[in-house]
Amino acid sequence: MRVDVIDGLFEDMARQRAFVATRCPPYERLLGLLPDALPLERLARAWQGRRFGGHYERPLLLLACLRDDALEEGPTHPLHALVGPAADPEAASLPRVREALDADRPVWQKLARRHVQTNETGRAVAWLWPAHLLGHRLTEPLSLVDVGASAGLNLVADELPRIWSREGGGALAVDPLPPLGQRTGFDLRPLDVADDLDARWLRACVWPGQTERLDRLERAIAAWRASDPRPELRGTAGWSLGRIGGSEALEALQAAAAREADPEALAMIRAALHALEGVEGARQDGSDAAAAHEETSGGGVR
Numbered sequence: 556m557r558v559d560v561i562d563g564l565f566e567d568m569a570r571q572r573a574f575v576a577t578r579c580p581p582y583e584r585l586l587g588l589l590p591d592a593l594p595l596e597r598l599a600r601a602w603q604g605r606r607f608g609g610h611y612e613r614p615l616l617l618l619a620c621l622r623d624d625a626l627e628e629g630p631t632h633p634l635h636a637l638v639g640p641a642a643d644p645e646a647a648s649l650p651r652v653r654e655a656l657d658a659d660r661p662v663w664q665k666l667a668r669r670h671v672q673t674n675e676t677g678r679a680v681a682w683l684w685p686a687h688l689l690g691h692r693l694t695e696p697l698s699l700v701d702v703g704a705s706a707g708l709n710l711v712a713d714e715l716p717r718i719w720s721r722e723g724g725g726a727l728a729v730d731p732l733p734p735l736g737q738r739t740g741f742d743l744r745p746l747d748v749a750d751d752l753d754a755r756w757l758r759a760c761v762w763p764g765q766t767e768r769l770d771r772l773e774r775a776i777a778a779w780r781a782s783d784p785r786p787e788l789r790g791t792a793g794w795s796l797g798r799i800g801g802s803e804a805l806e807a808l809q810a811a812a813a814r815e816a817d818p819e820a821l822a823m824i825r826a827a828l829h830a831l832e833g834v835e836g837a838r839q840d841g842s843d844a845a846a847a848h849e850e851t852s853g854g855g856v857r
């Protein structure tokens with residue numbers, strides 16, 4: 556069966572294969588095998604209702620979803636040696652590609668809902684350099700607004716290493732920078748690097764073997780997470796709930812402790828929980844003791 560959403564897919568894959576031949580050998584091998592491995596009807600169902608733009612969009616989505624599965628599962632994934640950290644083109648084989656596309660693998664949900672979003676903080680020179688050149692004229696902190704910000708990583712590029720050079724050689728200076736004010740990002744499909752799944756998806760969108768680019772991404776994720784006020788807010792909110800007390804606050808803290816990933820926020824939530832469990836436990840003991848007293852002393856309504 557051929558439906559619109561996969562029409563011309565093999566031509567797009569062949570075009571992308573030629574493009575990556577020297578740039579990313581693991582993807583060149585994978586794109587060579589995919590036409591014999593892809594269950595097209597299942598793919599058409601996964602992509603039902605989706606629209607794709609450039610010729611590279613569908614092939615890159617397929618590749619990134621398979622890489623995300625390999626990063627998620629680790630060395631037991633059939634394509635881990637090919638598209639994981641080892642990026643070994645010799646690890647490509649048709650049975651492994653077919654196995655990686657088994658119906659029960661998460662790749663199919665990812666194909667349905669994910670969008671390829673390359674984040675490249677090297678592009679931040681577009682604001683860092685003008686900010687450096689014009690900053691001394693500013694009378695107020697400089698606010699940053701990024702349209703198409705994806706995960707917003709370019710908005711924290713002032714925290715990242717300076718990697719730019721002049722055409723004739725020598726570093727391109729972007730320091731000193733003026734004081735920075737608000738940082739705002741807009742995106743049709745924003746990603747949240749505080750979320751481990753979104754952060755892994757950003758890694759999956761970097762091609763296997765592009766270690767410098769991955770390193771830039773990791774530094775940017777770390778810088779963004781370090782500047783994210785939300786874990787502190789969550790920790791403080793936990794502390795406040797502990798002070799407010801009561802069984803509902805206790806339940807909310809228990810739920811928050813179960814899902815919190817940030818270690819410092821978790822420590823604050825646990826401390827509040829611990830203190831509140833003591834108070835609620837003592838209250839419960841008190842009412843149990845009162846009830847027992849009622850019972851042994853004849854209790855009931857007087």
Ligand SMILES: C[S@@+](CC[C@H](N)C(=O)[O-])C[C@H]1O[C@@H](n2cnc3c(N)ncnc32)[C@H](O)[C@@H]1O
Binds near residue numbers: 673678705742743745
């Ligand atoms: C290639 S990514 C670039 C991300 C980041 N600015 C960078 O340079 O690394 C392009 C981003 O633009 C977003 N985008 C595309 N069209 C948009 C629109 N009309 N309004 C807002 N965001 C859009 C996409 O969702 C995607 O995250």
